[in-house]
Amino acid sequence: MIGSQSTAKTVFLLASMVGWLIVGAALMYLFPAVADALVGSDLTHLWMTNLSRSGYNPTLGCVGGGIALAVTAAGNWIWYQKFDRE
Secondary structure, eight states, rough: OTTOOOHHHHHHHHHHHHHHHHHHHHHHHHHHHHHHHHHHHHHHHHHHHHHHHHHOOOOHHHHHHHHHHHHOOOOOOOOIIIOOOO
């Protein structure tokens, strides 16, 4: 039937979407540090100096995004290996 799926699959899809959104947010948070590492111009160094004065810490993005990526990828792998029987 068109438009029918189990409640478990709906919950999985929503949880997966939240996980991928957290990974994307971590990547956006890491952008200044990545730009400074790749380009390394005076402008990006100034950007990092100003950000670090306000408490910017790219480790938060690396750790939080890495954990979110690992949990989301593992959840997707488990779901599609064990539960998705369509």
